[in-house]
Amino acid sequence: MFRTHTCGELRASDAGKNVTLAGWVQTVRKFGAITFVDLRDRYGITQLLFGEELNTALDAQPLGREFVLQAIGTVAERSNKNPNIPTGDIEIHISSFTILNKSAVPPFTIQDDTDGGDDLRMKYRFLDLRRNAIRKNLELRYAVNRSARNYLHENHFMDIETPFLIKSTPEGARDFVVPSRMNPGQFYALPQSPQTFKQLLMVSGYDRYYQVVKCFRDEDLRADRQPEFTQIDCEMAFVEQEDILNMFEGMVKRIFKDVKNIDYSEKVERMSWEDAMWIYGNDKPDIRFGMQIANLKSAFLKGGKIHATGELINGAGFGVFDNAETVLAIAAPGCSEYTRKQTDELTEWVKRPQIGMQGLVYIKCNTDGTYKSSVDKFYSEDKLKAIADAAGAKAGDLVLILAGREERTRKATSELRLEMGRRLGLRKDDEFKLLWVLDFPLFEYDEEGNRWVARHHPFTSPKPDQIDTMINNNPVIENAEKYLEHPYSNIKANAYDMVLNGNEIGGGSIRIYQRELQEKMFAALGMSEEEAQHKFGFLLGAFEYGAPPHGGIAYGFDRLCAILGGSESIRDFIAFPKNNSGRDVMLDAPSTIDQQQFDELQIKLDLKN
Amino acid sequence: MFRTHTCGELRASDAGKNVTLAGWVQTVRKFGAITFVDLRDRYGITQLLFGEELNTALDAQPLGREFVLQAIGTVAERSNKNPNIPTGDIEIHISSFTILNKSAVPPFTIQDDTDGGDDLRMKYRFLDLRRNAIRKNLELRYAVNRSARNYLHENHFMDIETPFLIKSTPEGARDFVVPSRMNPGQFYALPQSPQTFKQLLMVSGYDRYYQVVKCFRDEDLRADRQPEFTQIDCEMAFVEQEDILNMFEGMVKRIFKDVKNIDYSEKVERMSWEDAMWIYGNDKPDIRFGMQIANLKSAFLKGGKIHATGELINGAGFGVFDNAETVLAIAAPGCSEYTRKQTDELTEWVKRPQIGMQGLVYIKCNTDGTYKSSVDKFYSEDKLKAIADAAGAKAGDLVLILAGREERTRKATSELRLEMGRRLGLRKDDEFKLLWVLDFPLFEYDEEGNRWVARHHPFTSPKPDQIDTMINNNPVIENAEKYLEHPYSNIKANAYDMVLNGNEIGGGSIRIYQRELQEKMFAALGMSEEEAQHKFGFLLGAFEYGAPPHGGIAYGFDRLCAILGGSESIRDFIAFPKNNSGRDVMLDAPSTIDQQQFDELQIKLDLKN
Incomplete structure (x- = not known):
């Protein structure tokens, strides 16, 4: 021993x-x-x-x-x-x-604050994994896995494994494909999610399914994406949206309790997609803090119909506001005494290419009741007070105002709000705030193709009272300029995202379960009958044999763990992650293969350079 | 609701x-x-x-x-x-x-005894999954999964996910490969098992690891193989063989209890590989029944050194026995009154190409104490009695004797034993008998290449007392005829298989954890230093930084479930299995892919026909 x-x-x-x-x-x-x-x-x-x-x-x-x-x-x-x-x-x-x-001298210290850089740590991942910090992350990951499984088991869900070698049906992200040696010239695809399989399982009567499962997307990797990632994937039959929301906020609360010993007893807040965009400027608001956006002027919301006329700011002769499509403001609490240097730095911050604004207007709401702004020559103090009031500012606050094209300005204001929240210590790693975002648009308008694309995926059902709108209208967009007037612009999806501290951790929908409606959806997305049959014939076929009403959700397991661990990066919550080029630098993979493998697979390289 | x-x-x-x-x-x-x-x-x-x-x-x-x-x-x-x-x-x-x-009329009845054939059931798998029989199988599968996880959790094992997009290191079975779009000309491989990763996790100090994980092998499919299959994969550090055997017979007993309500309280039997081959003719004996093989004459066991001289049967003038390398017998209980038709049918059975024998000799041990055989003219009744005694036959039994080349004869006798066990009702679906088979040969001799191949895999350690034999001898086989005299022939592996009712359900080994021994192993298998470094450099590197003694095991989850479910076929224990050509006939996968996909991956077809 x-x-x-x-x-x-x-x-x-x-x-x-x-x-x-x-x-x-x-x-x-x-x-x-x-x-x-x-x-x-x-x-x-x-x-x-x-x-x-x-x-x-x-x-x-x-x-x-x-x-x-x-x-x-x-x-x-x-x-x-x-x-x-x-x-x-x-x-x-x-x-x-x-x-x-024995051991050679490690290339970096095995300590919480290691002297190893990212590249070195990845190359010697087996040593990096010895560090306390990483071990705690993987232990937390296992605890989340275990807690979710226990909750789902107690609620009569069954873990059913779905296949990894499936059919390529590119739609949205790219598939990874796998050449088949036994079927030369043909390829399997690795699943982007078990979506169609879990729906088939509902058709088969397994009314509560789950899986903690690897999924694959061949996308260009951003800092925080991985080509293979893990989902907690779930589906239920004979349910409406309310049943799903209740079941899965229960799951996340259970995880909070088991993993963080947090009693999250309050009801999870709910917000429509329109409200989220209007009040927070994005569809996954961090509601740990307020600093809500005041819509001083706004064109519209894509797929929504909210406008603000700009009566408070228009006509003062300030061209930046007068000519802007959208003017948005937030009130940074307690920042009225920012120096010129500080406001200049904020202005530079919003002018960075990632944010892309032309400038920043501010109003200082001084504690003595006076107002001072960067646009004093256009607005009287009364007017400044009115604007500050509209932004919800109190004495001592600093109102920050951005103006420009709707989409960019809203995104920038959202980013500025998050940045100010971060700087003011309002986004605490150990505070957790859940939110359901509901009523997403079913379709998004794709300008390039002048066509509709599914915002969630093509299996998402419209809201029950909007099914008729979808069936009874021709999806063709006659006038691209006026796509917002097309009835499809206003169809809301029976879909929901769960947001935690400003991150989407889960998303799902009530699914279409009638063949006719599913065919209509494929047609609305510009798929020919042949194409729909080739790609999804098995699902359309299954809907002919007694498909029950059903819906589900999938959680991004890597991200959920990272947030619970108080980190922004998923990589340190994955035992063997890949770098931004999709490489495993420890294994040195991907790599070349032998000629014999090419011969057996009956493929060859066709390199462009 | x-x-x-x-x-x-x-x-x-x-x-x-x-x-x-x-x-x-x-x-x-x-x-x-x-x-x-x-x-x-x-x-x-x-x-x-x-x-x-x-x-x-x-x-x-x-x-x-x-x-x-x-x-x-x-x-x-x-x-x-x-x-x-x-x-x-x-x-x-x-x-x-x-x-x-609504539902169209199903193509087959949704009942335990369905009128649907295999092909139809596979095409409409979503309907087949509605049948009670299949649902019970998947429920059993989930129960086994849950039971194993609970046991491993209670014993401080951690579920740690290992990557699916890894490096191709063909060795034994073929890899499925995945072209990398971001790294043109390079390929990932899908893992045949997480072997090297779990060993790295031991190096990293996660001393008890498990995973219920999909693995992939691109092999020509036999009736009961799938290109993707599931393993319960486990590894432990700071253990010897005894620790592993105890831990994992505990796991299987727990599964018996949780899933079948069976108290398997007795100690699991153990048998050396040599004994298993000698007594049962194969390395995964079904010990639910006796009918052990009598070695009347035997050349040798590959990798072992057991001989039988044939003194009981030689020299009687019966050329078939005199000239045979090997003569083996079993005693079928209570079959002495088999008719001519029945013995003829058995003779035809052993002459089928799958068995491949020339004929069958029998001795009837009549209840009146007389003996009657198909070789009466060569052997006296006394001699027949002596042979029957050697075969362990009692009055009323039928001794069945096969003769020929060692390997084929032993395999045929083993098959005949299993067939007789089946016919005589000695192999009951609801009786479960576990067995550890130990002390496998470390190497097998590959005649074609005149070289050693790893019987288990190249990471398996020799028995501790045979490490010196391995290190101090040159692996080169000077004389192919006399490979059995090479010291490597007798090195036993520190490896173990768990056998249930004649099926290997799990297998593993104590691993090599010193760089020098691992290098020696790669060299013994004919790998050059460069090749070893290219394929397994990361593992050799890891062994330089304090690798602990470790070992593990992997269970074939699909088969384990099938046996517990009383079935020989794994397919009905997999929700969406593939057919013998590796096709999913429901999805119609694999399938062709778009030209755009070829272009992005920078590969093209190179079809031979």
Whole structure:
């Protein structure tokens, strides 16, 4: 037996016991004839004491960092206790030991604050994974996995595995494809999600399905995307939206309790997509703080119909506002005493290419009741007060105003709000605020193709009272300029996103379950009957044999874990992530393959350069 | 709300309740003005009563098989109870109903004994999945999954997800490969198992890992293989073989208890690979019954050194035995009165190409103490008795003897034993018998390449006391004829298979964890240093930084479920299986892909025909 105890479990009450530990050498400290070694494993750190008196002087066999050691000795209470670790009351007086394996000097320190850069840590991921910080992330990930599974099991969901080698039906993101040796010239695709399979399972009567499952998207990777990612994927039959919302806010609350020991007892707030866009400027608002957007002037919301006329600001001769499509304001609390340098810096911030605004107007709501702004020559103090009031500003606040084209301005104001929230410490890692965003538009207008695209996916049902609107209208957009007047612009989806602290963590919908409506949807998206039959014939076929009403949701497991871990980055919550080029730098994958493999697969390269 | 109860939960005690059910129409039976409908869901079947008196005559809206129905009514105790189903004491008097969806007439009956053939059932898998028999299989699968996870969790194992897009290192089976769009000319591979990753996790200190994970092998499919399959994959650090055997027989016993309510309290039997081959003719013996093989004569066992000289049978002038390399016998209990027709049929059975023997010799051990055989003219009755005794035959038994080349004869005798066991009812679906097979040869001799191949995989450690034999001997085989005399022939692996009822359900090994030994292993398998570095450099590198002793096991989840379900076929325990050509006939996958996909991936077809 390699060990009797782990490095995290011995206490003062174990004093006198003869024990065997095994683990990694964290530190070695010599004090004359005595040597202290901190031995580490997954469970903790225990101090070992070596010395001549114990016949275990280390001179002949020096220990280095990360050596693997098996040590036998007696548990003793320490005189110099370490209250910072659970085993800090004891040490082991070592009577014999074996070096199980040596270690070269690691390329970076195995500590919370490592000196290793990202690239080095990725190349030596097996060492990076030894660090406490990463281990805690993976432990949290496992705890979330376990908690979700337990909740779903208790609610009669069944884990049913769906296939990984499926059919390529490119729609939205690109598929990864897999050449079939047994069917030369043909390819499997890796699933972007088990969407159609879980719907088939509902048709098959498995009315509560779940899976914690890998999915694949061949997209150009942003900093925080991975080509393979994990979903908690769920589907229920005989449900309406309300049933799904209740079931899954229950799941997330259970995860909060199990993983973070947080009692999230309040009802999860709900907000329509239109309100989210209008009040927060995006569809996944962070509602941990207010700083809501005041719509001083607005053209419209894409797929919605909300306007603001601009009566408060128009006609003062300030061309930037007069000519702007949209003017939006937020009130940064307690910032009225910002210096010129600070407001200039904020102006530079909104002028960065990622934000893309021309400038920033501010109004200082001084604590003495006066108002001072960067547009004093256009607006009287009364007018400034009225604008500040509209923005919900109080004495001591700083009103920040952006103006320009609707879409860019709204996005920029949303970003500015989040940035100010961050700077003012209003976005706390340990505060969690859930939100359901509802009533998304069913379709988005694709200017390039002058056609409708599905905002969620083509299996999402319209709101029940809008099914007729969809069936009874021709999807063709006669006048591209006036697409907003097409009845399809106002059809709302029976869809819902769950938002946590400004991140979409889950999304789903009530599905279409009638063949006729599904065909209409494919047609609305510009798919020919042949194409629909080729890609999704199996689903249309299944809908002919008694498909029940159903709906579901999928959670982005990697992101959920990152947020619960208080991090913005998913990469440190994945054991073996890929870099931004989709490469595993530890494995050096992808890589070339043998000619024999090409021959067997009957494919060859066709490199453009 | 679509339903207040499922179709499996109402009882006599619910009489008088107003309920709403939803499900599928199983049967419709008219009796005058009254119609009985059996409504089915995943949970059971409930009888509904429609009629004019209830204002729910069905004349206007006839119900067909598999229609999806929502029905509201009152629970009533039945006069004519059905004791065969849990809801058989009640029926629902329906006051209103809605047809949620219609169904075309299914192409086969949704019943335990369906009239649908395999191909039809695969094409309409979503209907096949509605059948009780398949649903019970998937429920069993989920129960096994859940039970294994619970056991492993309680034993401090952590579920850690390993990547699916990895590096191609063909070794043994073929990899499925995935062209990388972002890295043109390069390919990912889908994992044949997470082997190297779980070993890296041990190096990283996650000393107990598990995963229920999809794996992929591009092999020509036999009837009972799938290109994608699921493993319960586990690894432990700081363990010896004994620790692993104890931990995982515990897991399987837990599954027996949770899933089959079987208390498997006895210690799991253990047998060396040599004994298994010698006594049962194969390395995964079904020990539910005896009928052990008598080695009347034997050349040797590949990788072992057991011989039998043939003194009982040689020299009687019977050329078939005299000239045979190997002569093996089994005693079929109670079969001494087999007719000529029956022994002829058995002879034909062993002559089938799959078995490939020239003939069959039998000895009838008559209940009157006489012996009668098909080789009476060569052997005296005393001699026959001696042979029958050697085969362990008792009065009333039939001794069956096969002779020929060692490998074929042993395999044929093993098959004949299993066939006789089946015919005699000795292999009961509801009896479960576990066995550990140990001490496999580390290497197998590959005649074609005159080289060693790893019997398990190249990461398997030799037995501790044979590591020196491996390190101190040159792997080169000077004399192919005498490969058995090479020291490598006798090196035993520190490996173990778990066998259940004659099926290998799990296999694993203690791994190599020293770089030097791993390099020696790669070299022994004929890999150049460059090749080893290219394929497994990351693992060799990891072994330099404090790799702990470790080992693990992987269970074939699909097969384990099939055996627990009393079936030989894994396909009905997989929700969406592929056929023998690796096709999903429901999806019609694999399929062609678009030119745009070829262009983006920078590959093209290179079809040979």
